[in-house]
Amino acid sequence: MMAFKTETDAEQRATSRRADWFGILSRSHAGELDALAADAADGVAFEWLRRPHVGLVMVRGRAGGTGQVFNLGEMTVARASVRLADGTVGHGYVQSRDKRQAELAAIVDALLLQEHRHDEIMAKVIEPLRQKEQTRRIEKSRKAASTKVEFFTMVRGENPA
Amino acid sequence: MAYVAVKGGEQAILNTHKLISETRRGNPDLAELSLAQISEQFGLAVDRVMTEGSVYDRELAALALKQAQGDAIEAIFLLRAYRTTLPRVAVSEPIDTSKMAIRRRISATFKDIPGGQVLGPTYDYTHRLLDFALAAEGLERPQAELAAEPLDETVPRVIDLLNSEGLIEEEIDENDGEVFDLTREPTTFPARRDQRLQNLARGDEGFVLGLAYSTTRGYGGAHPFVGELRLGEVAVEIVPEELGFPITIADVTVTECQMINQFRGSADKPPQFTRGYGLTFGHNERKAMAMSLVDRAMRARELGEDVRYPAQDAEFVLSHTDNVEGNGFVTHFKLPHYVDFQAELQLVRQLRAEHEERRRKATGSEQAKEAAE
Structure with a gap:
């Protein structure tokens, strides 16, 4: 595919950092995001570019995991977009239907784009959320790992000596 | 074949809504199920409703199951109907x-x-014997390792x-x-x-x-x-x-x-x-x-x-x-088909009359033949 503009390395890094925090925010648990971000978001002046609303995303799969693309089914998402007083635009996408969570995610995204707030918000909101997600993922994986098996094929008609 | 609109019965319909609500609730002395309980403890039923209802949302699927008294196909129908009220905001990349x-x-x-x-x-590796320990409330359940x-x-x-x-x-x-x-x-x-x-x-x-x-x-x-x-x-x-x-x-x-x-x-x-x-x-x-x-x-x-x-x-x-389509078609036969059936009834009566007529004529000519012989 033709690239219409060439991104500089710095732009690419910024994009991938932003994609990273989007992933953390979208998969956060609503209560946890609220606990960590409500203070920071409180009192932030903004206008709505897109009021929080609920919609569907069609989830696609591939035949055999690598083949023909097909539509598996839809999932609910809530999303919102805000513009801060200095013009910074933030977007929020979260799984399921919590509009407040989408609003918070959009405000946090905008704050993270502000140079003077970035580090503070990363430390106060994103890193703790990442930590919680990581802890949950590892615990699930350790539980699954406890059920790992070694199957032995029994050879018929063979008596152990 | 078609069903027709009928008028009347408003009060009966309102009352059936009340009756189904009470039936769904069951014995009011017992605690009502919460959506979280359904989602957490009837997880596989929720999974089926999400898959065939074609909307991934555990809470909505749990609500649909509660509303349908656990009837999976009715719940799937409810979820499918709900999805038509939401706009599609994006299509995902294929999941990896x-x-x-x-x-x-x-x-x-x-x-x-x-x-x-x-x-x-x-x-897979359970004995498929009913576990009466689950019937007892307040017991400690085994935890994962x-x-x-x-x-x-x-x-x-x-x-x-x-x-x-x-x-x-x-x-x-x-x-x-x-x-x-x-x-x-x-x-x-x-x-x-x-x-x-x-x-x-x-x-x-x-x-x-x-x-x-x-x-x-x-x-x-x-x-x-x-x-x-x-x-x-x-x-x-x-x-x-x-x-x-x-x-x-x-x-x-x-x-x-x-x-x-x-x-x-x-x-x-x-x-x-x-x-x-x-x-x-x-x-x-x-x-x-x-x-x-x-x-x-x-x-x-x-x-x-x-x-x-x-x-x-x-x-x-x-x-x-598709069980929503199949259910819709098969169960629509219970809706009023009065006019349709009246038409069929008339037709069958007419056919029977014609049949009778033919039979009479046939026996009539038989008798005439015999008489002639």
């Missing part, structure tokens, strides 16, 4: 199941697989082990960019695999299971092996137009089945294993396995096999998988 956070992963074809066999949460180490972060596909020798067909993306969507366009035949897979994913678990069973009992010639069955969480990515780059918006639980089947080969193709694919929301192994068998059966034509059995006939299968 090779990057799944594995909770269960087994292969029936290879014993020793990189990443290991992981039984995960399964009823924690292994010292988590599983590998990504676990390779078992099926790729066969690919290196060319023993199994590769799944290559041959889409022309267009992906069929049966929620937006009418079903057409011959149906491509994208259309068939979407249809099967939403299809009724029982119907798809029955068809899958038929393929292994001589009505489809399947000799299947489960190459791999995996359960876990995968990331869903979209590229929002206001951003222009991919972001992860969710982790969804899916079950995937890679079914391996035999193929004799042809003049220009050496013998090779062929594949069928099953994918569902949530934990839904029976459905994923059945789907993969029927997917393979419906590939008969493209693999140069004779289409002889119901499961191989895409038009038959795809037209009858």
Whole structure:
């Protein structure tokens, strides 16, 4: 595919950092995001570019995991977009239907784009959320790992000596 | 055949709403079920409703089940109806199941697989005896063990082990960019695999299971092996137009089945294993396995096999998988068909009268004949 503009390395890094925090925010648990971000978001002046609303995303799969693309089914998402007083635009996408969570995610995204707030918000909101997600993922994986098996094929008609 | 609008009965209908509400609630001395309880403790019922209702949202599926008194097909209907009220905001990138956070992963074809066999949460190795300890409330339930180490972060596909020798067909993306969507366009035949897979994913678990069973009992010639069955969480990515780059918006639980089947080969193709694919929301192994068998059966034509059995006939299968449509049609017969039936009644009376007339004439002429003789 033709690239219409060439991104500089710095732009690419910024994009991938932003994609990273989007992933953390979208998969956060609503209560946890609220606990960590409500203070920071409180009192932030903004206008709505897109009021929080609920919609569907069609989830696609591939035949055999690598083949023909097909539509598996839809999932609910809530999303919102805000513009801060200095013009910074933030977007929020979260799984399921919590509009407040989408609003918070959009405000946090905008704050993270502000140079003077970035580090503070990363430390106060994103890193703790990442930590919680990581802890949950590892615990699930350790539980699954406890059920790992070694199957032995029994050879018929063979008596152990 | 058609049903007609009727007037009247408003009060009776209002009262039936009240009666069904009370019936649904059951004994009011007992605590009412919460959506969280349904979602957490009837998780597999929720998974089925999400898959066939075609909306991944545990809370909505739990609500649908509560409203339908646990009737899966009624709940699926409710969820399908709800989805039509929401706008579609995006279409995801295809999920990458090779990057799944594995909770269960087994292969029936290879014993020793990189990443290991992981039984995960399964009823496979239970005795299927009723557990009366579950009838008692307030007991401590066994807790999962924690292994010292988590599983590998990504676990390779078992099926790729066969690919290196060319023993199994590769799944290559041959889409022309267009992906069929049966929620937006009418079903057409011959149906491509994208259309068939979407249809099967939403299809009724029982119907798809029955068809899958038929393929292994001589009505489809399947000799299947489960190459791999995996359960876990995968990331869903979209590229929002206001951003222009991919972001992860969710982790969804899916079950995937890679079914391996035999193929004799042809003049220009050496013998090779062929594949069928099953994918569902949530934990839904029976459905994923059945789907993969029927997917393979419906590939008969493209693999140069004779289409002889119901499961191989895409038009038959795809037209009858949907339980919302099937339920709608079969159960609509209980709606008022009074006018229709009156017409039929008249017709039958007329036919009977004509029949009687013919019979009388016939016997009349018989008698006349006999008399003449």
